[in-house]
Every structure is written in C-alpha cells, then in structure tokens.
Amino acid sequence: MDVLVIGGGLGGLTAALDLTARGYRVLVVEKKQYPFHRVCGEYISNEVLPYLRRLHADPAVLNPARITQFMVSSPAGRTLSVPLDMGGFGVSRFTLDHHLFQLAEARGVTVLQQATVAAVAYDAATDLHTTTLADGRTFTTRVVLGAYGKRSALDRQRPFFRARSPYLGVKYHLRLDFPTNLIALHNFPDGYAGISAVEDGRYCFCYLTTRHNLKQHGTIAAMEQNVLATNPLLRRILTEAEVLYPQPEVINEISFAPKSCVEDHVLLCGDAAGLITPLCGNGMAMALHGAQLASAHLHDFLQHRISRATLEARYRHSWHTQFGRRLQVGRLIQGLFGRPLMSEAVVGGLRHWPGGVRALMRRTHGKANW
Numbered sequence: 001m002d003v004l005v006i007g008g009g010l011g012g013l014t015a016a017l018d019l020t021a022r023g024y025r026v027l028v029v030e031k032k033q034y035p036f037h038r039v040c041g042e043y044i045s046n047e048v049l050p051y052l053r054r055l056h057a058d059p060a061v062l063n064p065a066r067i068t069q070f071m072v073s074s075p076a077g078r079t080l081s082v083p084l085d086m087g088g089f090g091v092s093r094f095t096l097d098h099h100l101f102q103l104a105e106a107r108g109v110t111v112l113q114q115a116t117v118a119a120v121a122y123d124a125a126t127d128l129h130t131t132t133l134a135d136g137r138t139f140t141t142r143v144v145l146g147a148y149g150k151r152s153a154l155d156r157q158r159p160f161f162r163a164r165s166p167y168l169g170v171k172y173h174l175r176l177d178f179p180t181n182l183i184a185l186h187n188f189p190d191g192y193a194g195i196s197a198v199e200d201g202r203y204c205f206c207y208l209t210t211r212h213n214l215k216q217h218g219t220i221a222a223m224e225q226n227v228l229a230t231n232p233l234l235r236r237i238l239t240e241a242e243v244l245y246p247q248p249e250v251i252n253e254i255s256f257a258p259k260s261c262v263e264d265h266v267l268l269c270g271d272a273a274g275l276i277t278p279l280c281g282n283g284m285a286m287a288l289h290g291a292q293l294a295s296a297h298l299h300d301f302l303q304h305r306i307s308r309a310t311l312e313a314r315y316r317h318s319w320h321t322q323f324g325r326r327l328q329v330g331r332l333i334q335g336l337f338g339r340p341l342m343s344e345a346v347v348g349g350l351r352h353w354p355g356g357v358r359a360l361m362r363r364t365h366g367k368a369n370w
Contacts, residue, residue: 001025001140002019003027003141004029005026006131006154007147008101009148009270012145014100015147016109017104017109019298019299025110028111029112029116029117033114037249038094039170040171040204041196042196045086045282051289062095064091065089065090065197066181067084067196069182071184072185074187075189075343077231077232091198092173092202112133115133118132118133119131122264128141142302144266145268145298146266146268146272150272169206170207170220170250171204171248171249173198173243173244174241174244183196184233187343188227188231189213190209191227192208193206202244203241205237205241208254209227209228225238259272261273262315267298267311270290270291276326276327293322297315
C-alpha cells in the first residue's frame with residue numbers, strides 16, 4: 001500500500017477517492033461498521049460541490065435538502081434571519097459516509113471496518129510508516145493520513161488532549177413541521193442547538209452544551225426540559241418533534257483548542273487537525289477541503305517531486321492559509337453566544353446589522369472554486 005488513512009469519515013474517504021484516482025493503492029482503517037450515525041450538524045456549504053463532482057461523488061444522487069436561509073435565536077426567542085450567500089445542502093452522515101464508502105470500495109480502495117489503529121511509527125532510515133492495529137496486524141506504507149475525527153485514542157499524546165474540555169455534543173434525527181430550506185441555531189444557557197433538513201423528510205437536531213448542565217440535571221431528558229426548553233423555539237421542537245431513534249448520539253469533551261495538522265510525520269485533516277465551532281456550521285466542508293489539500297501535496301511527495309520535509313511544510317502552510325482565520329473567527333463567535341445576557345445583546349444588535357452577520361459567515365466559509 002502507498003497510503004494508509006486512519007478514519008473513514010468525510011475527510012478520510014474523499015482523500016482515499018482522490019488518491020486512488022491518481023493511481024495510488026489506499027487502505028482506510030475505520031473503527032466502526034457502515035452505515036452508522038455520527039454527532040454532526042449535517043449541513044454542508046456548497047463550497048465543496050466542485051471537489052465532490054471532480055471525484056465523481058456528487059451528493060445530488062442522495063436527494064439532500066437544499067439550504068438557503070439562516071436563522072439565529074437568542075435564549076429568550078428573539079430571532080435574526082439572513083439568506084445564505086453561497087447556500088448549502090443537508091444530508092445525514094449515516095447516508096453520505098455510507099455512499100462514499102461504497103464508491104471507495106467500488107474504485108479499489110481497501111477499507112478495513114471494525115478495526116482500530118493502536119500506534120503509528122515512522123522510520124527515518126527507510127522513510128516509511130508502520131501502522132499497528134489493536135489486533136496486532138501491521139501495515140507499512142509511504143504515508144499516513146490521520147482523519148480520525150474529534151477525539152480519538154490516538155490523541156492521548158497530543159498537547160491539546162491534556163486540558164479537559166467542558167463541552168459535549170448530542171444529536172437526534174427528527175420529523176417536524178419546519179422549513180426544509182432553513183438552518184436555525186437556537187441559543188440557551190451554556191449552549192446552542194442547530195436544526196436543519198436532511199434527506200427523506202427528516203431533520204438533524206444537534207446541540208452543544210456543557211458537562212455542568214448535564215451534571216446539574218442528571219439526565220439528557222431533564223437537561224433538555226429544564227435548560228434547552230427555556231428558549232421557546234427549542235421548547236416547540238422538543239415538544240412537537242417525532243424522535244426517530246430511541247437514544248441520542250452523544251460525544252464528550254469536544255475540544256476547540258488549537259491543534260497541529262502534522263504530528264510525528266502524519267498529516268492530519270478534518271477535525272483531527274482543527275475543529276471549528278458548530279455555530280459556524282462548516283466543519284464538514286472543512287474536512288472535505290482538507291482532504292483535497294492533503295491529497296494534492298501527497299501526490300507531489302509520492303511522485304518524488306518533493307521531500308518529506310517539504311511535504312509537511314507545504315501542507316502546514318496550505319492548511320493554515322485556508323483554515324487558520326476560519327478557526328479564529330469561529331472561536332470569537334463561540335465567545336459571543338451561550339451566556340444569556342451576551343447572547344441577547346448580540347442577537348439584538350445584529351438584528352440591525354444583517355450585513356455584519358453575512359460578513360462573519362463569509363469569514364468562516366471558503367469559496368467554491370477549488
């Protein structure tokens with residue numbers, strides 16, 4: 001194998017499709033079995049469509065929802081609405097990841113499901129990586145791409161992991177009388193929730209809150225009733241929606257701390273390289289764009305056009321050029337919401353400055369020309 005990809009999410013699978021199309025032998029290691037749910041907002045900016053179409057992976061075949069409008073509400077229920085300049089689409093990770101997995105296998109990518117990477121070692125003498133799985137199998141490849149998501153066992157030695165994060169994420173799929181072209185973000189004390197349509201008349205309802213909120217109320221249901229439902233728009237969703245699976249998907253200790261996009265000679269993309277705050281609604285697009293950047297630089301390395309040191313330097317530069325400002329703005333926006341008084345003031349002020357909202361949104365999104 002030429003390339004081993006750790007993680008079969010959006011970044012990992014699109015990189016595998018890209019590199020396979022360039023003629024390389026690619027192995028993807030995924031710890032779960034397709035199809036499966038992920039904690040994710042499931043809205044994707046249209047900036048990624050040119051890349052997906054270039055990979056012959058146009059999501060149109062999945063009948064995604066077309067998203068053209070954005071709304072944000074304060075904890076008291078005051079709203080601000082603006083059009084999405086670029087627009088986007090809604091499709092569940094259950095459906096999209098499975099679709100990309102099927103495309104990858106059909107095009108010759110080897111995908112190991114229900115397999116966990118235990119360690120990756122780089123040998124400077126041979127300029128090769130040896131990846132060891134939890135079951136003892138080993139694979140030697142020229143490069144390794146880490147696309148393993150928000151918080152993996154492989155992160156335990158990384159600097160950001162040492163500081164505990166207060167955040168947790170919760171996701172449901174719902175049926176609800178709600179506009180199919182709207183993505184809405186509703187604030188509540190110490191958190192915010194997003195809702196938008198996906199395929200088949202369903203909606204993704206995903207929220208970020210704190211361990212403190214959950215600990216204070218004991219259960220997710222009690223927290224939703226006593227905290228989220230203080231926002232009248234969220235109370236309507238929680239009261240009227242039909243929940244489509246019995247238990248929510250939950251992920252703990254989501255970290256928005258800065259990360260490195262290259263560690264121990266492994267290139268990282270998607271959430272493994274840096275997680276944008278969910279308020280910005282663009283993490284899925286960043287994962288796809290990161291796969292495109294990594295694949296282009298890996299191609300030059302695998303063709304012996306550049307050294308490993310140059311590969312890593314160029315990828316760092318490209319990654320920070322594309323995403324550094326987005327992440328900074330995302331952390332700024334995160335600080336403006338979640339606290340009731342601040343959220344009320346920000347939403348109230350921005351209602352009189354819709355151009356400012358659109359300017360902030362443009363700074364957390366890319367352009368559809370790559």
